[in-house]
Amino acid sequence: MLEQIVYAIPFLFGGLWVTLVVSALTVGISLVAGVLLGCALIYGALPLRLLVRLFSDTIRGIPILVLLFFVYYGFPAIGIDFDAFWAAVTALTLFKTAQVIEYLRGAVQSIPRGQTEAGMAIGLTFAERLRYVIFPQALRRFLPPWINGVTDAVKGSALVSLLGVTDLMHSINQVIGRTYEALPLYILGAFIYFVINYSLSALSRRLERRFSFMQA
Amino acid sequence: MTDPLLSIRGLRKSFGEIEVLKDVDLDVGRGEVVTVIGPSGSGKTTLLRCVNFLESYDAGSIRIDGEEVGFSAPGQRRNERTLARMRAETGMVFQSFNLFPHLTAAENIMLGLRKVRRKSRDEARAIAETWLDRVGLAHKADSLPAELSGGQQQRVGIARAVAMEPKVLLLDEITSALDPELVGEVLEVVRALAAEGMTMLMVTHEIAFARDASSRIVFMADGRIAAEGEPRELLANADDYPRLAAFLARFRASYF
Numbered sequence: 456m457l458e459q460i461v462y463a464i465p466f467l468f469g470g471l472w473v474t475l476v477v478s479a480l481t482v483g484i485s486l487v488a489g490v491l492l493g494c495a496l497i498y499g500a501l502p503l504r505l506l507v508r509l510f511s512d513t514i515r516g517i518p519i520l521v522l523l524f525f526v527y528y529g530f531p532a533i534g535i536d537f538d539a540f541w542a543a544v545t546a547l548t549l550f551k552t553a554q555v556i557e558y559l560r561g562a563v564q565s566i567p568r569g570q571t572e573a574g575m576a577i578g579l580t581f582a583e584r585l586r587y588v589i590f591p592q593a594l595r596r597f598l599p600p601w602i603n604g605v606t607d608a609v610k611g612s613a614l615v616s617l618l619g620v621t622d623l624m625h626s627i628n629q630v631i632g633r634t635y636e637a638l639p640l641y642i643l644g645a646f647i648y649f650v651i652n653y654s655l656s657a658l659s660r661r662l663e664r665r666f667s668f669m670q671a
Numbered sequence: 672m673t674d675p676l677l678s679i680r681g682l683r684k685s686f687g688e689i690e691v692l693k694d695v696d697l698d699v700g701r702g703e704v705v706t707v708i709g710p711s712g713s714g715k716t717t718l719l720r721c722v723n724f725l726e727s728y729d730a731g732s733i734r735i736d737g738e739e740v741g742f743s744a745p746g747q748r749r750n751e752r753t754l755a756r757m758r759a760e761t762g763m764v765f766q767s768f769n770l771f772p773h774l775t776a777a778e779n780i781m782l783g784l785r786k787v788r789r790k791s792r793d794e795a796r797a798i799a800e801t802w803l804d805r806v807g808l809a810h811k812a813d814s815l816p817a818e819l820s821g822g823q824q825q826r827v828g829i830a831r832a833v834a835m836e837p838k839v840l841l842l843d844e845i846t847s848a849l850d851p852e853l854v855g856e857v858l859e860v861v862r863a864l865a866a867e868g869m870t871m872l873m874v875t876h877e878i879a880f881a882r883d884a885s886s887r888i889v890f891m892a893d894g895r896i897a898a899e900g901e902p903r904e905l906l907a908n909a910d911d912y913p914r915l916a917a918f919l920a921r922f923r924a925s926y927f
């Protein structure tokens with residue numbers, strides 16, 4: 456079994472890289488988009504708020520697998536054409552963005568109204584209040600679910616293999632296709648995913664400790 | 672008398688169907704300390720919040736140093752940036768302190784100095800330390816609010832407000848969230864500011880303090896100013912105003 460694992464490893468690097476890139480793109484883009492849309496949901500004008508609410512509820516109501524195929528087959532039908540890689544990144548990013556919107560809303564709305572008013576009273580503008588008063592406090596509540604969500608993104612990225620994108624999962628299946636040795640390779644795959652996510656969880660616990668000095 | 676620093680005329684404010692401020696007129700002169708008293712729900716907090724436009728008003732005018740607070744023309748709300756600049760001219764101390772929990776005592780005071788008053792870090796730090804010293808908390812400069820007692824937090828709250836050198840200081844029941852033994856240390860700070868000529872508009876249920884520290888007491892009832900006058904005089908003649916007399920009856924023990 457060890458022999459088969461050692462044999463397979465060189466074939467997995469490319470896939471591992473794709474998994475990491477897909478995860479990083481998903482996490483990065485969804486963070487920016489989710490924070491912006493989350494602010495729109497909290498502070499925007501009513502039509503904008505409704506639009507973001509609709510987006511978030513719709514996306515979160517669809518199984519991610521359905522979303523993946525919908526983007527892959529549906530978007531070209533309305534004239535947006537992209538390859539499997541970008542279809543996969545788009546679908547995962549849409550899904551994650553909806554999550555980030557909700558994490559941000561929860562975190563920001565947990566900050567008492569008095570904080571905003573204290574910021575107003577010393578003459579801070581809206582943007583300054585967000586930057587110096589609200590966000591630093593909201594961060595502490597935002598981080599734990601968000602970092603959990605990052606590990607979800609890494610795990611969820613395995614779905615892109617279903618579109619034929621050669622990520623870690625897909626390369627594992629390819630090796631299995633040649634060697635017909637499924638179990639050792641799935642064990643190896645599980646181990647690699649575990650190592651990535653365990654590192655992320657460890658990082659998250661460190662971050663949480665760093666922010667825990669603040670009062671609730 | 673010269674022009675009042677704060678001038679409120681015909682102020683009206685409703686929350687939905689309920690009119691909370693009904694035609695309020697009030698002047699506060701430079702260096703004057705005006706205390707608003709009155710039963711719960713009479714509109715005291717709302718009045719204070721209108722003065723720094725935490726609450727918008729429906730009619731009337733509020734002028735600080737001759738400048739209309741929330742509106743550039745009738746019905747024309749000022750933009751965010753101008754509102755922020757004008758709010759910096761009034762300091763506010765809150766009942767529940769509202770210190771920024773992620774910043775130390777000194778940083779709480781420095782934030783406005785840095786971002787609004789555009790002071791350098793060193794300058795802001797020096798001002799913060801001066802004020803912390805004035806409120807007896809020099810040794811707590813680097814403590815987080817969570818590490819301070821209620822009375823200490825409120826003294827930082829006052830320091831944060833006055834460090835901005837506001838034209839008017841607004842104080843809304845700033846001791847009512849405190850344990851009784853901590854009230855004194857906070858009122859002492861307010862008394863010192865009053866003695867130095869800080870213009871203040873405050874709401875308090877500490878009638879004895881209002882009598883001793885203010886130049887004028889205003890009694891509000893049902894969204895109107897029902898009585899006002901020089902503190903001792905007003906309290907002595909309270910029987911001329913049935914509602915004031917009824918209100919004060921609850922406090923007799925404490926201020927005589």
Ligand SMILES: Nc1ncnc2c1ncn2[C@@H]1O[C@H](COP(=O)(O)OP(=O)(O)OP(=O)(O)O)[C@@H](O)[C@H]1O
Nearest residue numbers: 686687689691709710711712713714715716717718
């Ligand atoms: N944001 C709001 N929305 C709706 N009604 C409000 C709001 N704020 C205040 N009110 C109402 O306005 C009235 C006046 O409230 P205000 O807080 O000004 O009274 P107050 O004199 O400060 O009372 P207290 O002594 O209890 O602090 C009350 O009836 C209150 O319920």
Ligand SMILES: [Mg+2]
Nearest residue numbers: 715716717844
């Ligand atoms: Mg009140």
